[in-house]
Amino acid sequence: MLVREAKLKNGTKEQYLALDDAVRTAQFIRNKAIRYWMDNRGVSKADLYSLCKNLAAKFPFAKKLNSAARQASAERAWASISNFYSRCKKGDKKKGYPQFKKHGRSVEYKVSGWKLAQDCESINFTDGFDIGTLSLYCNKATRIDLHTLKINRVRVVRRADGYYAQFCFDGDRKESGEYTGNVVGLDLGLKYFTKDQNDNAVIYPQFLRKSERRLKKAQRRLSKKFVKGAKPQSNNYHKVRKRLGKIHLKTSRQRKDWAIKLARCVVHFNDVIVYEDLKIANMVKNHRLAKSIQDASWYQFTQWLDYYGRIWDKAVVAVSPHYTSQDCSNCGWRVKKSLSTRTHSCPSCSIEICRDTNAAINILKKGMGILGIEWENSTFGQKGSASQEGKPGEKTASIAEGKPSTVSGFL
Numbered sequence: 001m002l003v004r005e006a007k008l009k010n011g012t013k014e015q016y017l018a019l020d021d022a023v024r025t026a027q028f029i030r031n032k033a034i035r036y037w038m039d040n041r042g043v044s045k046a047d048l049y050s051l052c053k054n055l056a057a058k059f060p061f062a063k064k065l066n067s068a069a070r071q072a073s074a075e076r077a078w079a080s081i082s083n084f085y086s087r088c089k090k091g092d093k094k095k096g097y098p099q100f101k102k103h104g105r106s107v108e109y110k111v112s113g114w115k116l117a118q119d120c121e122s123i124n125f126t127d128g129f130d131i132g133t134l135s136l137y138c139n140k141a142t143r144i145d146l147h148t149l150k151i152n153r154v155r156v157v158r159r160a161d162g163y164y165a166q167f168c169f170d171g172d173r174k175e176s177g178e179y180t181g182n183v184v185g186l187d188l189g190l191k192y193f194t195k196d197q198n199d200n201a202v203i204y205p206q207f208l209r210k211s212e213r214r215l216k217k218a219q220r221r222l223s224k225k226f227v228k229g230a231k232p233q234s235n236n237y238h239k240v241r242k243r244l245g246k247i248h249l250k251t252s253r254q255r256k257d258w259a260i261k262l263a264r265c266v267v268h269f270n271d272v273i274v275y276e277d278l279k280i281a282n283m284v285k286n287h288r289l290a291k292s293i294q295d296a297s298w299y300q301f302t303q304w305l306d307y308y309g310r311i312w313d314k315a316v317v318a319v320s321p322h323y324t325s326q327d328c329s330n331c332g333w334r335v336k337k338s339l340s341t342r343t344h345s346c347p348s349c350s351i352e353i354c355r356d357t358n359a360a361i362n363i364l365k366k367g368m369g370i371l372g373i374e375w376e377n378s379t380f381g382q383k384g385s386a387s388q389e390g391k392p393g394e395k396t397a398s399i400a401e402g403k404p405s406t407v408s409g410f411l
Contacts, residue, residue, distance in 0.1 A: 002169040006138035018129040027104030035076035048074040066113030108155045120146040131222045160245030177312025183272040185364025195356035207254040208295040218244040263304035274367025276321035292371030317367040329361035
């Protein structure tokens, strides 16, 4: 499924309030479905569909929402329930028990409840909320897809800067990639966002740190506008709240745009990409580094690496990060070091290289081993030789021999 997005513009205040009512109704249907599952054993997806029909008969505002949109809200509830069951069967530590949604931000329509204009420049919502026609503001690629592809669903999303329509198309994105023969191992970190086996580094712009002053100022203004139990939420309070939300939204969009461009660059110029699969939930328990780790958003970057790898049919491999910084990439000797130690000095083979570069080489070796390829490292300024004989039973190939990576040279 392919998802494209367009902003809903040129609407009146009444139309946007009607969209808010539709979003709240979808949230109401989902929460009622979760409650029904909690109170009754053996509830199936079909039972939740029947519940939607009963809720429409009981509550007049629920009947205003399109019947397919009510079913889509029930499907959201069932998705959280089925995911909970699957995690229980796997024996995961965190089961993720279904929770009620307090602040809903979207409503999803299926094939009914909306109608697209002939020129695909506006959309008309035809359910009982009388939303009416809204203009679609989008890029050229989205406009072409609206004319050529089949639309399965339309999702209305509310954000700090307005309302957006997400179109889910019946299609799959595939592109022909350029194969260069390059391989790269990426070590993710805070001092350097990524560093590869050739000592090429990428510095993260730290978008949250740059906007932190504006965020603190807006947050102070917001806290003065409302005191629980003493002051009501006035119109000025909501104005400042929206202003604060726009700052957060801009920061998240900057982070996402940067991750997309970097991931696209990495996958475009390399045929094999290996990165470390970090357990970020455990790492943010360190409160001194939690803000910087969340700002770096390694998970978002690795998700886009996987995405572009599937589009261009290139190998993207995630490996375990255990001992990648401790083990010597030349001889395999384990050299324990703290986070403050930034140089890897091996007492066994006398190699001295950057800690992150050493980790990137180990990450690349692990990934090539998963692919059934032995990767031989070139020298990196060490005192001894970096060559190492292959172990018996290992598969060998010369895919990475003599072909340095070119990741950060194009940023």
